[in-house]
Amino acid sequence: MIARRTFAALLAFCAITAVVVPRTFAQDKSIVVASTTSTQDSGLFEYLLPLFKKKTGITVKVIAQGTGQALDTGRRGDADVVFVHAKAQEEKFLSEGQGVKRFPVMYNDFVLIGPNSDPAGIKGMKDVAKAFKVLHDKKQSFISRGDRSGTHSAELRLWKAAGIDIAKDHGPWYKAIGQGMGAALNTAQASNSYVLSDRGTWIHFKNKSDLQILVAGDRRMFNQYGVMLVNPAKHPNVKKELGQQFIDYLVSPKGQKDIANYTINGQQLFYPDASDPSA
């Protein structure tokens, strides 16, 4: 009988848990931001969001995805704000009426990473398109994100600039892994491959081993971030006031200063440029 009573007590405990649990989960004054793996993997949000919360009391819940997927999350109405980095895709999002207005926030740049030994011999090249051409011609192992992310879009632009139709013209040396930036860097590290990365994720990445930056500084490697409120006219559940407060903070002098102040080992990761309307 004791066992039966224990069993009943256990059931009661479970039932209470089931009732109490949802309440513990409840949180007020929060927004969902669909953003990119680069803003999360670079550590920017860990630094920025507590500052924003202190100022406004708003909790920001970040879903880190590739830019294409993050915009899709916005299209379904599952996010209040999208914060991504592929201007062409962002403008398409706006033209579909999915976003209210795009605000440029900050930039950094893409860097071409490869093993120290640099079997392709591209180190220090100033022309990134030429470097991509060499990788292609020498069939060097290359890791592509392959996930419609901002970095993937940039990589496809660079192949095009090199005069290569990578969708048709690639062999087993070109590996599209369909995963985030960190996973792509891990794969490159483990297989002595070349890979395109945003600088923020690269600086924050801890498993560099014998990978290093080989090509950087070409104007075509510019990486612009923009932020948009998901259109409440299309998705009535969007928290437009709270979402707009987040956007206003990012482009405000205070938010821009906070972004500029985020550094790792003295290296600045992102450069604010909300004041440049053409960005």
Add this chain to the structure above:
Amino acid sequence: MNTDLSALQLVLSADPALIAIVKLSLLVSLTAVLLAALIGVPLGALIALTRFPGREAVIVTLNALMGLPPVVAGLAVFLALSRSGPLGSWGLLFTPQAMVIAQAILVAPIIAALSRQTVEDLWVEYRDELAAMNVAAAARVMTLIWDARFSLVTALLAGFGRAAAEVGAIIIVGGNIDGFTRTMTTAIALETSKGDLPLAIGLGLVLIAIVILINALAWGARRAGERYAG
């Protein structure tokens, strides 16, 4: 070596963020197992004790669903709970509740299939006795569940193992939001993508230790229960 130490330090210093992650993992997985048990145990027992056309097909399907890929279950729950999906108005996507639903869907077939087998084996022993007593079907189900309770713990543990270990479903429906839907497994996935492999392994060891602890507790409870009952 530094990072190896930092994982250990996190554990030893009872880092509040880590504790919150562990708590959420347990809360989500245990709630999912509870939900799945409330559905799976009676369902399994019912299938064990009744005969109906297509019963074999139901059993095979149930057994096959034990191998339901988490990412598929996650995607299905995601599409249902998305604001553009049929249950979008509930506003549950990217919440711990959504993670509980997804894991319950993964775990319920395991508990149901194992309960079915356990109860059916017991039924073979009891059949004549219960038939002679002319007990109604519902009462038969309850009696056999009660008598099989210690063996059914194994079914629950198998379900818990599945829930605690999976990452594919909860990362889709939970979104791995810092401080809100980040669990042990999604944190491990994130640290791996940041390239902090020692911390990821450290978190993995913590997860394994917790799962062992839960199993030890269940084992102890079962032994104690059997002693009292016996």
